[in-house]
Amino acid sequence: MDSSAISTENLSRRFGELVAVEDVNLRVAPGQFFGFLGPNGAGKSTTIKMLTGLLAPTAGRIQILGLDLVTNMVEVKRQIGVVPEGMALFGRLTGSEYLNFVGRMYGLDRETAAKRTAELLDFMQLTDQPKTLVTDYSHGMQKKLAMAAAVIHGPKVLFLDEPFEGVDAIAAGTLKTMLQRMIARGATVFLTSHVLEIVERLCTHVGIIHRGRLVAQGSIEELRAGVEARAADLPLGANGGSPGAKLTLEEIFLLIVGGSPSGGQELSWLG
Amino acid sequence: MTGLSAGLTSDGRSLAQQARQQLAAVAELRWRIFVNSLRTRRGRMEFASHIFIGLAFVAGGIGGAVGLGGAAWFLILQGNVEWLGALLWPVFLFWQLFPLMATVFTQNIESSSLLRFPLGYRSYFMIRLAYGSLDPSNAVCSLWLLGIDIGIGVARPRMIPWATIVLLTFALVNIVLARMIFAWLERWLAQRRTREIMGILFFLFILSFQLIGPLIAVYEHRSIPESKILGQELSHAQRPLPPGLAAAAIADALQEKTGNGVSSSMISFLLLGCYGGAFLGFLHFRLRAEYRGENLGESAGRKALPSGLSGLRLGWDLPGLPGPVAAVFEKELRYLSRSGPMLFTLIVPLFMLTVFRSSGRNEGLFAHAPGLTFPLGAAYSLLLLTNLSYNNFGADGSGTQFFFASPARFRQILLGKNLAHLAVFALEVVLVWLGTCLLYRPPSPDMMLATLAAILFVVPIDLAAGNLFSIYSPSRVEAGVFGRQRASLTTVLASFAIRGVLFGVGAMMFWLSRNYGNLWVELLMFLFPGACAFAAYALALNQVDGIALAHRENFISTLGRRE
Numbered sequence: 001m002d003s004s005a006i007s008t009e010n011l012s013r014r015f016g017e018l019v020a021v022e023d024v025n026l027r028v029a030p031g032q033f034f035g036f037l038g039p040n041g042a043g044k045s046t047t048i049k050m051l052t053g054l055l056a057p058t059a060g061r062i063q064i065l066g067l068d069l070v071t072n073m074v075e076v077k078r079q080i081g082v083v084p085e086g087m088a089l090f091g092r093l094t095g096s097e098y099l100n101f102v103g104r105m106y107g108l109d110r111e112t113a114a115k116r117t118a119e120l121l122d123f124m125q126l127t128d129q130p131k132t133l134v135t136d137y138s139h140g141m142q143k144k145l146a147m148a149a150a151v152i153h154g155p156k157v158l159f160l161d162e163p164f165e166g167v168d169a170i171a172a173g174t175l176k177t178m179l180q181r182m183i184a185r186g187a188t189v190f191l192t193s194h195v196l197e198i199v200e201r202l203c204t205h206v207g208i209i210h211r212g213r214l215v216a217q218g219s220i221e222e223l224r225a226g227v228e229a230r231a232a233d234l235p236l237g238a239n240g241g242s243p244g245a246k247l248t249l250e251e252i253f254l255l256i257v258g259g260s261p262s263g264g265q266e267l268s269w270l271g
Numbered sequence: 272m273t274g275l276s277a278g279l280t281s282d283g284r285s286l287a288q289q290a291r292q293q294l295a296a297v298a299e300l301r302w303r304i305f306v307n308s309l310r311t312r313r314g315r316m317e318f319a320s321h322i323f324i325g326l327a328f329v330a331g332g333i334g335g336a337v338g339l340g341g342a343a344w345f346l347i348l349q350g351n352v353e354w355l356g357a358l359l360w361p362v363f364l365f366w367q368l369f370p371l372m373a374t375v376f377t378q379n380i381e382s383s384s385l386l387r388f389p390l391g392y393r394s395y396f397m398i399r400l401a402y403g404s405l406d407p408s409n410a411v412c413s414l415w416l417l418g419i420d421i422g423i424g425v426a427r428p429r430m431i432p433w434a435t436i437v438l439l440t441f442a443l444v445n446i447v448l449a450r451m452i453f454a455w456l457e458r459w460l461a462q463r464r465t466r467e468i469m470g471i472l473f474f475l476f477i478l479s480f481q482l483i484g485p486l487i488a489v490y491e492h493r494s495i496p497e498s499k500i501l502g503q504e505l506s507h508a509q510r511p512l513p514p515g516l517a518a519a520a521i522a523d524a525l526q527e528k529t530g531n532g533v534s535s536s537m538i539s540f541l542l543l544g545c546y547g548g549a550f551l552g553f554l555h556f557r558l559r560a561e562y563r564g565e566n567l568g569e570s571a572g573r574k575a576l577p578s579g580l581s582g583l584r585l586g587w588d589l590p591g592l593p594g595p596v597a598a599v600f601e602k603e604l605r606y607l608s609r610s611g612p613m614l615f616t617l618i619v620p621l622f623m624l625t626v627f628r629s630s631g632r633n634e635g636l637f638a639h640a641p642g643l644t645f646p647l648g649a650a651y652s653l654l655l656l657t658n659l660s661y662n663n664f665g666a667d668g669s670g671t672q673f674f675f676a677s678p679a680r681f682r683q684i685l686l687g688k689n690l691a692h693l694a695v696f697a698l699e700v701v702l703v704w705l706g707t708c709l710l711y712r713p714p715s716p717d718m719m720l721a722t723l724a725a726i727l728f729v730v731p732i733d734l735a736a737g738n739l740f741s742i743y744s745p746s747r748v749e750a751g752v753f754g755r756q757r758a759s760l761t762t763v764l765a766s767f768a769i770r771g772v773l774f775g776v777g778a779m780m781f782w783l784s785r786n787y788g789n790l791w792v793e794l795l796m797f798l799f800p801g802a803c804a805f806a807a808y809a810l811a812l813n814q815v816d817g818i819a820l821a822h823r824e825n826f827i828s829t830l831g832r833r834e
Contacts, residue, residue: 054675055824073820077678086831088672092609093602100586104598105677114583133609149673 003066005030005157005188006051011060013046020046022212024060028190028205030156033183035203036192039257043212044192045085048161051190052082065156078106081155083163087146091135095126095145098134099152106153113152120148124174140171147175151182158182160191164198176202200249210257220249227252290394297398313744313761313825320760324407332411336418343422352525355419356509356518359441362415363514366445367452369408392562399558400450409446416442423521433524437540441517444547448513451554458557516543589690595679599687600694606666607659607695620652620699624706645714646722646781648703650774653726653733655699656692658748660734661766662759663688663741665748669831681819682812685741689734696730717793724797725777731801731808736769738811742819747830776800 006028013021021043028034038044049055051062053073062069064076082088090098096117103113121127124144129137134145143163150158158179164172179189179202193199199206206223208216216223224247247255308314339358346354386395416438424431459465509515516539523536589597624644663685664671674684707714714722746759780796787793819826 052676054672054827056820074678074680077676080676082676084672084676086669086672088670088676090602090606090667090670090673092606092666096584097602097605100584101598101602102673102677104586104594105673105679107594107678109594110585110588111583114585118583 003030004028004063005032005065006034006190007063008051009061009063011047011050011062012058013043013050013055014058019212021050021057021209024209024212024214026207026214026217028188030065030188031183031186032188032205033179033203034188034190035199035206036190036209037196037199037206037253038192038209042209042257044209045161047209048159048190048192049084052080052084052159053077054082054084078153079155080157080159081150081153082158083143083146083150083160085161087142089134089142089146089149092133094131094133095121095137095141096130098145099148102149103152108153116152120152123178124148139166140168143167144171144174147178151178155187157188157190160189162192162194164193164195172198196248196250196253206249208253208256216256220252223252223256227255231255290391290397293390293394294397294401313759316744316761317759320764323764324760328407328411329414332414335411336414336421338418339415340418340420340422340425343419344426347423347426347525352522353506353518355522356506356515358419359514359518360509362412362419363445366408366412367449370406370449370453371456386562386564392559395562396555396558399454400447400554404446406449408449412445413442427525430521430525433536434521437517437520437543440540440543440547441513444513444543444550447547447550447554451550451557454554454557454561458560511542513543513546516540516546592686592690593683595677595683596687596690599679599684600691603688603691604694607691610666616655616658617695617699617702619655620648620703621706623651624648624703624710642715642718644711645704645707645718646725648707649700649722649726650729650777652696652699652703653729654770656696657763657766659695660689660692660737661740661762662746662748663738664745664826664830665741667830668747671745671830672827675819675823675827681816685738685812685815689738692734693730700726721781721793721797724794724801725781727801728780728797728804729773729777731804732773733770735808735811737766738815739818740765742815742822742826745826745829 004027006026008024008026011021011024011026012019024043024047026047036044036047046055050057051064051069053069053076065079067076067079069076090101093101099117099120100113103116104110108116124147126141126144126148134142137145143166147160147163150160160179163175167175176198179191182189191199191203200220203220205219206217207214208223216226218226227247309318339362342358343355346352346358390398420431420434420438423434506515510519520536520539520543523534523539586594587597587601589600592600658665664674667674674681704714704719740762744759744762744765746762780800783796787796
């Protein structure tokens with residue numbers, strides 16, 4: 001049995017002719033805060049959907065907490081929490097009704113579900129509009145509610161697809177606190193994000209996917225060392241960072257995926 | 272700025288030119304959506320369903336046109352032109368009521384999807400007006416009016432131009448009125464408070480139908496002259512309304528009545544035009560408010576819950592059933608209770624009973640078979656649940672992802688949903704029973720038992736079929752929006768076919784058992800197939816986990832996507 005919290009073996013997914021994810025071999029150890037990065041369309045969301053059972057892989061194997069996802073799907077789902085793309089909320093329930101519902105779907109008894117609902121609403125500062133339907137929540141409130149729903153059953157592994165997208169600094173702070181508490185309790189967090197500063201601050205390990213292939217994986221320090229070793233062969237300053245300064249995650253990311261902040265082209269009608 | 276004030280856009284085009292381009296862009300958008308939908312098998316099946324339903328409407332339209340045209344011709348030849356109103360009233364009622372009763376066939380557009388573009392109000396108004404103009408009710412009723420026009424023309428060829436103008440105006444008034452009703456209903460049903468007020472008003476309206484019975488009782492024993500007087504009173508009462516005015520405009524022209532230099536025909540026509548103007552005005556008020564970005568959000572004032580754990584609200588409990596089933600049951604009923612269209616649907620069977628009651632003397636349309644009121648009402652209630660039971664996940668939207676991410680099994684989720692829909696159906700049946708007792712007569716015990724036994728046979732198979740169609744052919748619907756409930760037409764057709772077979776078999780057994788005349792034999796005849804139906808339901812439910820997993824990709828993408 002694999003001791004990783006999350007592991008994949010040659011994970012692939014095709015949509016007709018398009019290869020969205022190809023031969024991805026991920027290893028995420030228990031207790032890690034893992035950031036899964038990649039440019040738009042690289043295959044991040046497809047991977048996270050496969051890891052959470054929302055999408056079937058075309059080929060390969062997925063193990064979560066040592067359990068094969070295909071053969072132990074229900075057991076795996078009991079152990080994980082998910083904030084998928086689109087948040088999977090039920091808009092015509094109130095926040096309290098929604099959390100209660102989610103708790104009971106995860107098998108909590110009525111009292112426990114109600115107690116945790118109250119605690120989570122309090123923690124997420126969502127108690128001031130008790131009769132408001134989720135559909136009328138602001139985007140940030142919906143993100144906080146989706147996060148609360150993902151942790152209500154105390155998952156051992158948490159999958160988050162862009163949890164900080166469209167969230168203000170106050171809500172982001174609440175979410176970060178929640179995630180750090182999860183890590184402190186020994187849970188594993190797997191998140192995708194475009195906000196590299198947040199990933200750099202929170203995550204201990206990252207994986208970078210580019211055009212469907214996992215091109216880098218390890219701790220941020222390991223990635224930095226690898227990139228710097230590669231950059232040592234290049235002319236001075238070609239690594240994109242200031243000479244002597246420590247490379248930021250953004251610089252590491254750009255060097256690995258081979259992108260540059262501007263395309264170098266101009267738009268005729270914008271002058 | 273001067274260019275803009277002179278009716279030019281920043282790039283020098285006139286506003287009218289820009290509006291035309293925007294209308295063309297919306298038309299092209301609809302066309303592209305249609306063409307792109309044909310890329311998938313489901314889209315092609317939808318198209319085939321559209322053609323099939325379209326043919327059915329064309330047949331109804333042409334049949335009605337021939338019938339109404341013949342009736343118009345006959346009335347004119349007989350010199351009973353004052354009865355033309357009797358032809359226009361059914362057209363008017365169908366035109367206005369059909370889109371409300373059968374929202375699946377109507378086209379509508381969400382205002383927010385248009386308002387993000389730099390659209391002038393005039394363009395916005397025209398698009399909203401034009402969007403539903405190709406609805407079946409418009410097409411069918413236009414055909415019927417054409418039939419009446421031809422009937423009048425054959426009887427009195429010189430009347431063709433005037434009758435065409437009047438009927439065309441009548442058609443426009445109807446189109447504008449239908450759009451106006453939709454726009455206002457959407458507004459009222461968008462907020463809980465107005466929805467509740469609407470519900471109460473509607474209920475009072477329904478109750479007022481009960482006055483019809485006593486009224487008929489008062490008049491039914493009157494002599495023929497007195498009945499004629501009543502007919503004349505009704506004729507006078509309907510005359511100031513749009514169908515009455517349109518009929519009067521034609522009838523008066525046929526009789527060449529004049530008064531004070533202006534023909535009474537022209538006055539009726541102008542009044543009809545005034546109605547059109549008034550409806551247009553009310554529609555304008557509504558759409559103007561939408562255009563200006565009114566906020567119909569139901570965000571309550573900030574009333575903080577007491578912090579801490581006091582006042583915990585426990586979820587519902589269904590004894591003997593697992594927690595997830597009870598949770599889904601609770602969630603479904605909460606959703607339904609917040610869905611205006613659903614609440615409206617609940618009242619429809621009662622509404623139909625009252626309409627049938629008022630459609631004739633004594634027992635109304637059920638005069639020849641009063642005992643069938645209850646079973647037919649129950650069957651109609653089941654039909655009304657099509658949008659729910661054949662599209663179980665339609666209102667869940669992106670929330671459906673949660674069902675796949677959670678450890679609950681799909682059979683539990685569907686069982687919870689089925690139980691919730693059964694609860695609604697049971698409530699409907701009780702309402703129908705109450706309506707039958709109040710408006711007609713209490714159903715006999717054997718009729719009640721036979722109906723309940725038939726329900727035991729029909730409902731499990733219907734639910735099982737609905738569960739499978741919900742997974743194979745899901746369609747996203749907005750729970751709180753009236754008029755955009757676009758369930759898959761393939762599913763609607765399939766559900767009609769399945770119900771046709773089920774009701775046919777049920778009716779045959781019903782007839783056989785009633786003829787046999789023994790209550791116990793009657794019950795046995797239903798209970799045995801009922802037991803088989805339950806077995807079929809359980810078998811289908813056991814298969815849904817695998818089916819849902821195999822279809823999860825299409826399922827999530829279809830329901831998570833905003834049209």
